[in-house]
Amino acid sequence: MNTLSENTMNNPAKTAAEPGWLAERRAEGLAQFKTLPAPAPNDELWRFASVGRLKIDDYAPTGAPDAATAEALLERSNLVSERAGRSVYVDDHAVCFEGISEALKAQGVLYLPIEAALQSHPELMERYFLKESTELGSAKFFGLHAASTRAGSVLYVPKGVEIEQPLVNYYWTSTQGTAVFPHTLIIAEANAKASVVDVFFSETKENEALNIAVSNLHAADGAQVFRKVVQDWNEQTTSFQLDTTIAGRDARVKNLAVNIGAERARYENQTRIEGPGANVKMYSLTVAEEKQEFDQRTFQTHNAPNAVSDLLYKNALLDNSRTIFSGLIKVAEGAQQTDAYQTNRNLLLDPTAEANALPGLEILANDVRCSHGATTGNLDADELFYMMQRGIPRRAAMQLMVFGFFEEVIEKVDSEELAENLRQLIHKKFDAKIA
Amino acid sequence: MSNTEVQDDAINVDTEKGNFSYPEDYAYDAGVGLSEDTIRYISDVKKEDQWVREFRQRALEIFHKKDMPTNWATKDLENIHFDKIRYYLSKGQQPSRTWDEVPDDVKETFERLGIPEQERKFLAGVEAQFDSEAAYSHMKEELEKEGVIFVGSSEGLEKYPEIFRPYFGKVIPSTDNKFAALNSATFSGGSFIYVPKGVKLKQPLQAYFRINAENFGQFERTLIIADEDSEITYMEGCTAPKFETATLHSAVVELVALKNAKIQYITVQNWSSNVFNLVTKRGMADEGAEVKWIDCNIGSRLTMKYPGVVLKGRGARGEVLSIALANDGQHQDTGAKMIHLADDTTSNIISKSISIGEGRSTYRGQVHMPKHLKNCKNNTECDALLINTHSRTDTYPAITTRGQNNTVQHEASVSKVSAEQIFYMMQRGLSEGEAMSLAVNGFVHELLKAFPMEYSVELKRLIDMEMEGSVG
Numbered sequence: 001m002n003t004l005s006e007n008t009m010n011n012p013a014k015t016a017a018e019p020g021w022l023a024e025r026r027a028e029g030l031a032q033f034k035t036l037p038a039p040a041p042n043d044e045l046w047r048f049a050s051v052g053r054l055k056i057d058d059y060a061p062t063g064a065p066d067a068a069t070a071e072a073l074l075e076r077s078n079l080v081s082e083r084a085g086r087s088v089y090v091d092d093h094a095v096c097f098e099g100i101s102e103a104l105k106a107q108g109v110l111y112l113p114i115e116a117a118l119q120s121h122p123e124l125m126e127r128y129f130l131k132e133s134t135e136l137g138s139a140k141f142f143g144l145h146a147a148s149t150r151a152g153s154v155l156y157v158p159k160g161v162e163i164e165q166p167l168v169n170y171y172w173t174s175t176q177g178t179a180v181f182p183h184t185l186i187i188a189e190a191n192a193k194a195s196v197v198d199v200f201f202s203e204t205k206e207n208e209a210l211n212i213a214v215s216n217l218h219a220a221d222g223a224q225v226f227r228k229v230v231q232d233w234n235e236q237t238t239s240f241q242l243d244t245t246i247a248g249r250d251a252r253v254k255n256l257a258v259n260i261g262a263e264r265a266r267y268e269n270q271t272r273i274e275g276p277g278a279n280v281k282m283y284s285l286t287v288a289e290e291k292q293e294f295d296q297r298t299f300q301t302h303n304a305p306n307a308v309s310d311l312l313y314k315n316a317l318l319d320n321s322r323t324i325f326s327g328l329i330k331v332a333e334g335a336q337q338t339d340a341y342q343t344n345r346n347l348l349l350d351p352t353a354e355a356n357a358l359p360g361l362e363i364l365a366n367d368v369r370c371s372h373g374a375t376t377g378n379l380d381a382d383e384l385f386y387m388m389q390r391g392i393p394r395r396a397a398m399q400l401m402v403f404g405f406f407e408e409v410i411e412k413v414d415s416e417e418l419a420e421n422l423r424q425l426i427h428k429k430f431d432a433k434i435a
Numbered sequence: 436m437s438n439t440e441v442q443d444d445a446i447n448v449d450t451e452k453g454n455f456s457y458p459e460d461y462a463y464d465a466g467v468g469l470s471e472d473t474i475r476y477i478s479d480v481k482k483e484d485q486w487v488r489e490f491r492q493r494a495l496e497i498f499h500k501k502d503m504p505t506n507w508a509t510k511d512l513e514n515i516h517f518d519k520i521r522y523y524l525s526k527g528q529q530p531s532r533t534w535d536e537v538p539d540d541v542k543e544t545f546e547r548l549g550i551p552e553q554e555r556k557f558l559a560g561v562e563a564q565f566d567s568e569a570a571y572s573h574m575k576e577e578l579e580k581e582g583v584i585f586v587g588s589s590e591g592l593e594k595y596p597e598i599f600r601p602y603f604g605k606v607i608p609s610t611d612n613k614f615a616a617l618n619s620a621t622f623s624g625g626s627f628i629y630v631p632k633g634v635k636l637k638q639p640l641q642a643y644f645r646i647n648a649e650n651f652g653q654f655e656r657t658l659i660i661a662d663e664d665s666e667i668t669y670m671e672g673c674t675a676p677k678f679e680t681a682t683l684h685s686a687v688v689e690l691v692a693l694k695n696a697k698i699q700y701i702t703v704q705n706w707s708s709n710v711f712n713l714v715t716k717r718g719m720a721d722e723g724a725e726v727k728w729i730d731c732n733i734g735s736r737l738t739m740k741y742p743g744v745v746l747k748g749r750g751a752r753g754e755v756l757s758i759a760l761a762n763d764g765q766h767q768d769t770g771a772k773m774i775h776l777a778d779d780t781t782s783n784i785i786s787k788s789i790s791i792g793e794g795r796s797t798y799r800g801q802v803h804m805p806k807h808l809k810n811c812k813n814n815t816e817c818d819a820l821l822i823n824t825h826s827r828t829d830t831y832p833a834i835t836t837r838g839q840n841n842t843v844q845h846e847a848s849v850s851k852v853s854a855e856q857i858f859y860m861m862q863r864g865l866s867e868g869e870a871m872s873l874a875v876n877g878f879v880h881e882l883l884k885a886f887p888m889e890y891s892v893e894l895k896r897l898i899d900m901e902m903e904g905s906v907g
Contacts, residue, residue: 044507047833333825351839352806361830363849366821370849374834377842 019122025130029146032133036140045137048324048356049295053264056141056238059179059210061148062091069174070095073203077170079230079421080197084165085111090172090203092151092180104163110156111167114183117154124156128187132216132244136268136297141240145181145212152183157192157223166195166228166415173202173209173237184215188223190248195226197418200241202234202261211239211262219251221275226254226414232425233261235292241267249275249304256412258422259286259294260429270299273307273335282311285409287429288321288353298327300342302335305365311342314409316402317353318433326358329372333364342372347379347405349398399430468518471495474620477523481589481623484596494609494619501613509766511737515711520683522621522654578636584629585640588656591627598629602660606689606719606745614739615715618654618687625655625686630665630696639668639701639887657688661696661724668699670887683711684735690718692726694748699727703890705734705897708764712738717772720780722748729885730757732767733897741799743772746780746811753782756885758894760901761794761826770799770832775811775841786817787879789898790826791905797829798847806837815845820852820878822871822905852878872902 018026039046039054065073074096077088086098100111110121118125130149133142153169171182184198202209211233219225233239239262247253259265271280286294300309315323325344346355357374379401387397406426413419466473474495478488503512578585584595591599609619630636661667684706692698698718706712712735718726728742744753755771773782788796798817819828830847852874860870876883876895883891 042506048835336824346836348836348838348841351809351837354806354835354837356836357832357834357843357845359830359832359845359847361819361828361847361849363819363821363828364825366824366826366851368821368849368851372830372845372847374832374845375843376834376836377844378840381840 018118019126021126022118022129026147029130029143032143033140033147034143036143038140039137043137045297047326047358049266050264050293050322053293054238056179056210059177059208061180062175062178064093065090065095065174069203073170073172073174076201077168077172077199079199080166080168080415080418082165082417083168084163085167086170087113087153087168088170088172089151089180089182090174091178092182094151097153100167104161107161108158109161109163110154112154114152114154114185115150121156124187125154128185128216128218129154132246134242134244134268134270136242136270136299138240138242138266138268141212142214142242145183145214145242148179148212149181149183149214151181152185154185154187155194155196156187157189157194159189160191161189162193163195166197166226168197168199170199170201171211171213173207173211173233176207177209178207179210179212182211182213184213186215186217186225186227188219188225190220191222192220193224195228195414197228197230200229200231200233200239200261202232202237205234206236207234208236209233209238211237211241213239213241215241215243217243217245217253217255219245219247219253219278221249222251223248224252227256228413228418229255229257230422230425231257231259231261231265233265235261235263235290237262239265241265243267243269245269245271245280247271247273247275247278247280247307250277251275252279254281254412255283256409257284258409258425259284260425262292262294264293264295266295266297268297270301271309272301272303273309274303276304276306278304278307280307280309281412282309282313283409283412284313285406286313286315286323287318287426288315288323289318289429289433290321291319292321294321294323296323296325296327298325298342300327300329300340302329302331302338302340305335306337307335308339309341312345312409313343314345314347314405315355316347316349316405317355318349320350320352322354322356324356324358325374326360327372328360328362329370330362331365331368331370335365336367338365338368338370340368340370344372344374345405346374346376347402348376349379349402402430467521469495469520469522469621473522477621477623480523483589483592486600487592490604490609491620494616497609498613498616498620501616503613508739509737509768511766512711515683523623581634582631583634583636584627586627588622588625588627588658591658595627595629598660599627599658602689602691603658604689606691606717607687607715611715614685614713615687618656618685618715621654622656622687623654625657626659626669627657628659628667628669630659630661630667632662633664634662635666636668639670641670653684653686655686657686658691659689659698659700660691661693661698663694663696666697668701670701670890671703682709684713686714686716688714688716690726692718692720692724694721695723696721697725697727699729700742701729701886701890702731703894704730704732704738707734708736708762710735712740714738714740716740716742717745718743718753719745719747720751720753722777723750724748725752725754727754728756728771730755730769731886731894732757732759732769733894733901735767736764737766737768739768741770741772741801743774743801744782745774745776746782747776749777750779751777752780755784755786756882757784757786758879758882759786759788759796760898761788761790761796762901763792763794766795766797768797768799770797770801771815772801773803773813774801775804775808775813778809778811780808781812783813784815784817785882787820787882788817788828789820789822789875789878790828791822791901793823793825793827795827795829798831800832800834800845802832802834802836802843802845804836804838804841804843808838809840811838811841813843815843817847818878819847819849820875821849822852822875822902868902868905871905872899875902
């Protein structure tokens with residue numbers, strides 16, 4: 001059997017003449033993957049996670065999809081119609097790369113596949129590509145990603161340039177047993193403005209896959225970046241998503257993730273505030289059903305004063321699903337006048353679902369305002385009664401309330417089309433359950 | 436082993452080192468370090484039954500097997516040198532019954548702790564602990580008439596095994612954690628209390644604990660059983676003289692509240708700032724019962740204490756109210772555990788911490804609701820106040836919820852004393868220090884009210900003292 005350990009690991013992704021620094025980073029990653037221990041139950045960074053269910057050995061990268069599959073999936077890559085550019089990958093092979101307009105190119109914007117950027121802009125890539133690992137527990141898997149990644153896109157926005165429409169990256173899995181390592185790199189220079197949507201989809205309900213995705217977002221002084229993630233893998237997928245945001249002085253960054261799919265999804269989202277006055281928002285919405293496990297770890301690091309970070313993670317749980325929210329706010333010494341907030345809301349819709357919350361604070365500066373709140377509960381019986389009393393059937397009322405619960409996150413999407421598409425995705429998952 | 440043999444081993448302590456400390460001539464001394472012999476020695480001195488001996492030896496094995504919890508706790512634990520600690524000291528007396536029988540130097544120490552006055556006021560009974568053995572124990576006649584048992588751990592296991600044995604080590608098994616195992620192997624002293632059915636004690640029972648020998652750990656064992664419909668409030672306060680090298684304090688406190696019983700356990704911890712205070716406290720609440728921990732931590736170098744309640748019976752209630760004050764060189768690592776095991780159970784945790792200078796306070800919490808439960812509720816609030824630039828605070832709660840109609844809410848906030856408040860008070864003539872002290876007292880005021888009156892007065896004074904020199 002082609003397994004990761006025999007195949008991929010010994011033959012890291014090889015493309016035409018990779019520069020020396022990249023070969024080094026890949027080798028380092030491989031070593032990291034091989035030497036770091038597998039997550040264990042008593043590991044604090046994996047607390048409550050069912051590490052026993054974590055199997056990654058039976059997957060391996062697969063070949064390019066046939067023309068018909070590629071065509072069909074390209075057709076289905078339609079969440080956002082007004083866009084500045086689009087890339088579509090199937091099993092880590094590019095089937096489409098819709099570049100940006102000439103006007104944007106003329107302003108110095110780059111939107112390229114990783115491989116192309118490595119050829120044309122080696123210095124930029126050396127500075128940013130595969131530089132940020134994770135501190136939240138999956139360093140081992142980041143190592144494998146570094147050794148293996150070949151698919152993904154780079155967006156570079158020069159100083160002061162503003163892109164109104166989003167760049168949309170679709171990452172599909174199609175072949176049974178495939179392993180994918182998508183990478184999204186966003187670099188916004190001072191006062192630049194951009195938004196990116198990353199979409200993770202499976203071709204069918206059945207194809208098993210392993211995903212280890214990494215995204216790095218660098219927002220320089222005054223830059224404004226909005227990144228949205230739509231994850232709707234099928235429930236045969238094991239997914240890791242390791243995201244890092246670095247915000248400079250007065251940067252405005254929003255991260256929004258909608259998590260619907262995967263059998264087991266680990267989402268590590270770390271934000272590092274390096275410049276004073278930065279403002280970073282982290283929003284997430286998760287719908288968990290059947291035996292799904294969503295394992296969310298977040299880290300808000302304030303290394304500079306006068307900055308704001310605000311996190312809101314909402315989870316709705318059905319059946320035997322589990323969610324873990326583990327968040328940490330760390331305010332470094334000297335990061336005075338920090339405002340850092342963290343909120344986790346869990347809605348238990350079935351008695352067998354399990355929500356775990358580990359909201360943490362580490363505060364080393366005194367002039368700060370920090371808080372976290374975590375609540376877990378069921379639908380409010382009084383509200384339900386109110387609606388039923390006005391003739392709305394119980395199931396319909398429940399559904400309304402659940403969508404009300406999600407709307408707080410959905411309405412932050414900032415694009416009516418995408419928001420509506422997200423509502424549809426959630427509806428699709430819920431209709432069968434609640435109706 | 437006879438008395439005369441061991442008396443020769445009496446140790447010499449440099450009395451100059453402590454704030455106040457009197458020459459110690461310990462009748463029994465198990466020497467330094469921990470081995471099977473140490474444990475056997477303790478059992479011999481206490482003339483313990485075979486089952487207690489086996490309990491201790493098993494616990495020692497568990498202690499050796501368990502790792503230090505440094506995967507989540509502070510690395511400071513590595514500075515405990517188990518082989519340099521004295522595990523057992525005793526005056527070689529039976530717990531005293533009357534004040535006259537208490538040796539003079541012990542009396543003098545107690546005098547400074549204020550015990551006699553306390554007792555004269557209104558206390559029902561005092562079990563004052565001098566080092567590892569209860570040196571003074573007294574109970575008012577009415578209590579005895581009502582059938583209340585209030586004795587030391589050794590006496591409890593020896594004289595009333597039928598009452599205490601069924602619950603001993605059941606709420607906190609030796610395997611619970613490394614320090615619970617250490618206590619189970621070496622325990623001596625502490626209080627064993629039984630309150631019979633329907634007896635409601637109007638006055639609190641009180642015990643003072645104290646460490647008084649260098650490098651000497653205290654391993655008290657407390658077990659309180661409140662039978663059906665009974666009520667008891669127990670107060671534990673401690674102060675220790677200063678010594679140069681670190682000392683270890685590792686107590687185990689087990690509470691058992693049977694049907695509809697109420698137990699309130701109040702602690703004021705003010706060990707000197709070289710003490711490692713690693714304590715396991717847990718209560719079990721049966722149907723309709725209530726267990727309440729009121730906990731105040733001011734002293735010690737490192738305190739790790741997470742009082743818990745196992746809500747075992749339908750409608751049981753658990754509560755933890757906690758205040759922690761961490762000054763320079765101190766780490767108050769405290770918190771609470773609420774394990775819901777029955778329907779309609781409710782729990783409440785309120786924790787307030789203040790970090791001064793380079794002090795560090797940490798909250799760790801655990802709330803657990805399994806899937807077969809209905810209508811359980813938990814509320815957790817933890818607020819931290821940071822006084823100086825280098826003060827530090829951490830919060831690490833862990834909450835697991837399943838089941839129907841269960842609700843959990845957790846809120847935490849970190850803030851500093853607002854500049855406006857300080858300005859307002861200074862503008863009315865208070866010094867900055869006074870203003871700060873007042874603001875801090877205001878921050879914990881709600882919780883202080885939960886303590887009995889003399890305690891809250893004393894605590895207010897202690898907070899003022901700790902705040903001295905923290906500003907300006």
